[in-house]
Amino acid sequence: MRIILATSNQGKVKEFQSWISEYEVVAYSDVMPAFEIDETGLTFKENALIKARAVYEKLERKDDIVLSDDSGISVPSLGGIPGIYSARYAGINANAKENLTKLIATLKENGLAKTPAFYTAAIALVCAKGEFCVHGWMHGEAIAEARGNNGFGYDPMFVPCGFEQTLGELDESVKKAFSHRARALELAYIVLKSLK
Numbered sequence: 001m002r003i004i005l006a007t008s009n010q011g012k013v014k015e016f017q018s019w020i021s022e023y024e025v026v027a028y029s030d031v032m033p034a035f036e037i038d039e040t041g042l043t044f045k046e047n048a049l050i051k052a053r054a055v056y057e058k059l060e061r062k063d064d065i066v067l068s069d070d071s072g073i074s075v076p077s078l079g080g081i082p083g084i085y086s087a088r089y090a091g092i093n094a095n096a097k098e099n100l101t102k103l104i105a106t107l108k109e110n111g112l113a114k115t116p117a118f119y120t121a122a123i124a125l126v127c128a129k130g131e132f133c134v135h136g137w138m139h140g141e142a143i144a145e146a147r148g149n150n151g152f153g154y155d156p157m158f159v160p161c162g163f164e165q166t167l168g169e170l171d172e173s174v175k176k177a178f179s180h181r182a183r184a185l186e187l188a189y190i191v192l193k194s195l196k
Ligand SMILES: O=c1nc[nH]c2c1ncn2[C@H]1C[C@H](O)[C@@H](COP(=O)(O)OP(=O)(O)OP(=O)(O)O)O1
Pocket: 006, 007, 008, 009, 012, 039, 051, 069, 070, 071, 072, 073, 086, 087, 088, 099, 119, 151, 152, 153, 154, 155, 179, 181
């Protein structure tokens, strides 16, 4: 039994592969040709399930478990943006840098040097025994500048609660211990262990 990661985001692949030690973890594009998955859901949970199902349907080995992640950053003072639209914030084909630059510009336009923000991750598991979904969150502040090169996505503008530096500046061990994805993965492990 392997864990097949239903994601095209190399930052997520890197985190899951370094954090999950008990299982063989493979990016889905290593076992099938990569394909587009329309994230048409209205919640992180719906989108995570859409991604995991799409990959499980195409799997040859149905004894494998597909794990997906749908995640994003939300800024409550601006109505929760970009939320589930984080990956598409600067446009449908926007890259991570463009999304980061746009969110910084939006904070500046609203006169916000910093403002509370949080990351959400929904992790879905799809396998022969059924479908499961768990969540994790990480709270902190979004700041109107980018600092550091660690992590990915919005990390250079995110300062976690209890820290002064951004996730771009902090050691990767901080995300492993406290991130939305790590917290969701803790719960996913409980499900995984019950599936053995
Ligand atoms: O730990 C994180 N550190 C920084 N940024 C993050 C993080 N977690 C999610 N994010 C941002 C990146 C992207 O703008 C969006 C996820 O969008 P999301 O659709 O789930 O992922 P994606 O399109 O990059 O890859 P895929 O759908 O193939 O898994 O939230």
